[in-house]
Amino acid sequence: MSRVGLIVNPAAGRDVRRLTGGATVVDSYAKRRVAECVLDGLTAVADPPAARLMPDRSGIADHVLEASPSVVDARPLEFPVENSPADTRRAAAHFRDEGVGAVVVLGGDGTTRDVATAIGDVPVIAVSTGTNNVVPTSVEGTVAGVAAALLATGAVSAADVTTRHGTVDVRTTSPDDDRSLTALAASEVSARSFIGTRALLEPADLVGGVVSRAHPADIGLAAVAGAVERVAPDDPGGVGLRLTDPETAAKTVRAVLAPGVTATLGIEAVERLEWNEPFTFEISDGVVGADGERELEVTDTTVELTPVPEGPRLVDVEATLAAGARAGALEDVEQ
Incomplete structure (x- = not known):
């Protein structure tokens, strides 16, 4: 079965720069809603991939799993949660070793950096929910989920829609x-x-x-x-x-x-x-x-x-959806 990984950093978008600068607060509820949209986006293909989520102590993964579409086999990874960047790196290493088709990451540059240290060649869709968001993009969660599904199911070749970031x-x-x-x-x-x-x-x-x-x-x-x-x-x-x-x-x-x-x-x-x-x-x-x-x-x-040049393989979401549409992967979906 094809699989998609989902990493949500509970701490991203909540640091001191909200007090000293003008960064937007991205709380746990907002991240949960984005993550729920990601799983809904997986249903855009005829045979949705399974989803595996990084666990956390903020309850984000639990809420997302509870709201998951019935046609998506969504489960948490099983490892002790440290409530630190080590959780992100551990989840990324798991997804690399399992050979998932794509990973959706909710966080900022720091979260994406932690993912990059362990993710290997797995395509990464970096969604900005952090403070410094140079690499992650402001892509809507459902759209990110559709892109992940197209890559995980092989409807779109990762070689055609990813670039290696330094x-x-x-x-x-x-x-x-x-x-x-x-x-x-x-x-x-x-x-x-x-x-x-x-x-x-x-x-x-x-x-x-x-x-x-x-x-x-x-x-x-x-x-x-x-x-x-x-x-x-x-x-x-x-x-x-x-x-x-x-x-x-x-x-x-x-x-x-x-x-x-x-x-x-x-x-x-x-x-x-x-x-x-x-x-x-x-x-x-x-x-x-x-x-x-x-x-x-x-x-x-x-x-x-x-x-x-040994950075993550970042996904061009718009190019992925366009390629999926050209391939007919978004047509005649029946649930």
């Missing part, structure tokens, strides 16, 4: 500690020397970073880079940025640094990077972030940021 590999080297990190859309280097609330909001703190995509319509460092150099999601490589005080910079840009936070930033240098081409910073005291969240505190450290 990531940023982060390596820190210091006399006392070497660490690593993966970012999906952007890795940021900040001069603020504590993790604190995790959110990167102050433009004066940013030293620079590397992005795997860049467009002025993005959020965060990807928007800053996009103001001077565009990189499409399926373009190779990325962009390295060095920032400076806008009062003395030769070039400044206005960009959306976070939801509700538009800032002026000074550009010291912009460098287009090829795959696996490192971009380095020497940091005496600061923090390295991933997709808008502080992750690693560093002191007297070399930070090496490298765009790499």
Whole structure:
């Protein structure tokens, strides 16, 4: 039987940026309704795929399973819930090992990044319900479910409607500690020397970073880079940025640094990077972030940021539905 995976991050869209910025609150009820729509979308094909859901402590999966269409075999995955990003990674690894036809992910860039670390080649439909939503898109849940069903049942070939998204590999080297990190859309280097609330909001703190995509319509460092150099999601490589005080910079840009936070930033240098081409910073005291969240505190450290092509296979939802319609997969459905 064909299968679709569903991952809903209960914590996405609920962090401190709702207080300090203008990000929209996405509560558990809203995520539940989107997830219910995803399962309803599976019924658009004649033989709906089964659905497997990541369990959670917020009751989202339980409510979604209770409201599931009778023609959909929907069940939870069985593993101990830690109420942390480890749940997302564990669910993604399960879906990879089970060979599901597609995974629908409800969250932001951080959730999609966690999925990407373990999902392998499984096509990912990333639906934005988070804070930083550079990679996830604002696709309606039912439509996402239809796309997942078309892929899982083989009505549409994943090779025709997916692209491989790059990531940023982060390596820190210091006399006392070497660490690593993966970012999906952007890795940021900040001069603020504590993790604190995790959110990167102050433009004066940013030293620079590397992005795997860049467009002025993005959020965060990807928007800053996009103001001077565009990189499409399926373009190779990325962009390295060095920032400076806008009062003395030769070039400044206005960009959306976070939801509700538009800032002026000074550009010291912009460098287009090829795959696996490192971009380095020497940091005496600061923090390295991933997709808008502080992750690693560093002191007297070399930070090496490298765009790499080993990211998730992202689904073009509109192209998937168009291909399904051309193939006749949405015609004469009988339940």
